[in-house]
Amino acid sequence: MPTRRGDLFDPVCPTRLLLDRIGGKWTSMLVKTLADDGGEVRFAELQRRARGVSRKMLTQTLRDLEHDGLVARRVEATVPPAVHYSLTPLGHSLVGPLDALRDWAETNMPVVDRNRRRRLRR
Amino acid sequence: MPTRRGDLFDPVCPTRLLLDRIGGKWTSMLVKTLADDGGEVRFAELQRRARGVSRKMLTQTLRDLEHDGLVARRVEATVPPAVHYSLTPLGHSLVGPLDALRDWAETNMPVVDRNRRRRLRR
DNA sequence: CGGCATCCCCCACGATACTG
DNA sequence: CAGTATCGTGGGGGATGCCG
Numbered sequence: 173m174p175t176r177r178g179d180l181f182d183p184v185c186p187t188r189l190l191l192d193r194i195g196g197k198w199t200s201m202l203v204k205t206l207a208d209d210g211g212e213v214r215f216a217e218l219q220r221r222a223r224g225v226s227r228k229m230l231t232q233t234l235r236d237l238e239h240d241g242l243v244a245r246r247v248e249a250t251v252p253p254a255v256h257y258s259l260t261p262l263g264h265s266l267v268g269p270l271d272a273l274r275d276w277a278e279t280n281m282p283v284v285d286r287n288r289r290r291r292l293r294r
Numbered sequence: 295m296p297t298r299r300g301d302l303f304d305p306v307c308p309t310r311l312l313l314d315r316i317g318g319k320w321t322s323m324l325v326k327t328l329a330d331d332g333g334e335v336r337f338a339e340l341q342r343r344a345r346g347v348s349r350k351m352l353t354q355t356l357r358d359l360e361h362d363g364l365v366a367r368r369v370e371a372t373v374p375p376a377v378h379y380s381l382t383p384l385g386h387s388l389v390g391p392l393d394a395l396r397d398w399a400e401t402n403m404p405v406v407d408r409n410r411r412r413r414l415r416r
Numbered sequence: 417c418g419g420c421a422t423c424c425c426c427c428a429c430g431a432t433a434c435t436g
Numbered sequence: 437c438a439g440t441a442t443c444g445t446g447g448g449g450g451a452t453g454c455c456g
Contacts, residue, residue, distance in 0.1 A: 229430075
């Protein structure tokens with residue numbers, strides 16, 4: 173078996189791959205948006221809810237999620253086209269673990285002064 | 295209350311801050327190493343266990359973890375110095391949620407062919 | 417031994433413009 | 437409406453060297 177369970181030190185270990193995904197700037201909020209809705213959400217609606225995301229990053233993030241089987245994409249061939257996104261069952265199964273992280277963060281993450289963005293740096 | 299629970303769309307929401315941390319290349323494996331050990335681990339030992347980490351990134355990651363109260367640093371003022379790292383209680387409390395993520399990843403993360411590193415890119 | 421300082425590279429991400 | 441194409445940039449992260 174190529175992937176030993178728990179071997180975070182393997183550069184291609186599943187945990188690292190997952191963290192690469194949900195570590196993306198928009199991934200977690202998109203998953204949460206789709207999870208909260210429960211059904212299908214259109215592209216423009218997603219962009220409206222994820223305040224600040226560019227169309228490029230929205231597309232790219234959704235493509236990655238789709239590639240990993242977390243998100244389903246359905247196209248209505250109308251003019252203009254309507255594209256609907258939703259969580260797959262696999263996607264829904266990730267919501268639990270993600271919520272656990274979120275709960276931990278909201279309870280324990282120290283409140284940061286807005287001036288030092290990101291790291292402390294210097 | 296400044297941080298609304300569940301507002302992933304707030305740029306400084308706790309979840310995003312947490313993901314910035316554990317999204318780091320070495321963070322999760324360091325936390326896991328310290329968690330598995332249970333006690334104190336020396337700098338050189340950490341570097342040995344986290345195969346591939348440079349001293350610079352090891353120091354930087356540990357500093358960030360320390361800053362967030364997840365890791366404790368203890369210096370023995372001998373020559374040469376001996377520095378010991380361990381998880382704080384707060385750090386230990388993160389292990390559960392992190393393990394949940396890890397379990398999900400190992401069960402559900404699609405096996406990736408080693409050729410396409412990171413995204414699909416093109 | 418542990419850890420800054422420095423230099424450099426690369427890629428995630430943003431802004432903008434064009435298209436079916 | 438829902439994308440692609442292109443360009444530019446910030447900062448995460450690697451390599452190396454010096455230092456107390």
